[in-house]
Amino acid sequence: MNDKQLTFIRELNQIEYDCHVMLNQEYAALLDDxxxxxxxxxxxxxxxxxxxxxxxxxxxxxxxxxxxxxxxxxxxxxxxxxxxxxxxxxxxxxxxxxxxxxxxxxxxxxxxxxxxxxxxxxLPWEDLQHLKRIMLQFKAIIIKEQSIDHLPDD
The missing domain is CATH 1.10.10.10 (Winged helix-like DNA-binding domain superfamily/Winged helix DNA-binding domain)
Known part of the structure; x- marks a missing residue:
């Protein structure tokens, strides 16, 4: 992965984090934190x-x-x-x-x-469908990588 891709993914992670924080702040009073x-x-x-x-x-x-x-x-x-x-x-x-x-x-x-x-x-319905496909792909990668990490040593 090159520096440009790494920077892009960090920005993506920050956007996701910012959204999470904003929603938490708005709804925090309703939930037991x-x-x-x-x-x-x-x-x-x-x-x-x-x-x-x-x-x-x-x-x-x-x-x-x-x-x-x-x-x-x-x-x-x-x-x-x-x-x-x-x-x-x-x-x-x-x-x-x-x-x-x-x-x-x-x-x-x-x-x-x-x-x-x-x-x-x-959001447009097509964007939501695309987001779901991306998140399912990401989840599958995580599952695969975690199963590789837990293989017994030879």
């Missing part, structure tokens, strides 16, 4: 799967069971999740969304819809 990225991933996964074991969350987030427990303590204090013992195996703990977590995710969806209507809807 103390929610970490891993906590949000946890809430989204619990919504998708219904309930999960704490060990599954540790694997998914690539963190230790102790770190999962600490994270879940914070979410439980906010009444975003609830934990309960697996009746079939008392050493396992299930986690599921509580009403606070459901409400938080619903608010996230309302904000997303507002962003779509106020900003994305002003």
């Amino acid at each position: 103390s929610i970490s990225e891993k906590q949000l991933i946890t809430l989204n996964q619990l919504e998708k799967k219904g309930r999960m074991l704490t060990g599954e969350l540790a694997t998914l987030l690539n963190i230790t069971p102790s770190a999962v427990s600490q994270m879940l303590n914070k979410l439980e204090k906010k009444q975003f999740i609830r934990r309960f013992i697996n009746s079939d195996n008392r050493r396992e703990i299930f986690v599921e969304l509580a009403q606070g977590g459901i409400d938080y995710l619903n608010l996230n969806r309302q904000i997303e819809l507002s962003i779509i209507k106020r900003f994305y809807a002003k």
Whole structure:
């Protein structure tokens, strides 16, 4: 990659970052800014799967069971999740969304819809389709590169 391409990509990254910051500033008052990225991933996964074991969350987030427990303590204090013992195996703990977590995710969806209507809807449909194709290509590259990085050494 030459210097001109590198400069261009840095500008692209800065534009993306600036947009993210502007949207965060506008909508920050509506959301609990103390929610970490891993906590949000946890809430989204619990919504998708219904309930999960704490060990599954540790694997998914690539963190230790102790770190999962600490994270879940914070979410439980906010009444975003609830934990309960697996009746079939008392050493396992299930986690599921509580009403606070459901409400938080619903608010996230309302904000997303507002962003779509106020900003994305002003872009031409063809540009949005092109942006999606580019982002899917970028995602595929990341997935491929990450799988190469995790191959066992010979």
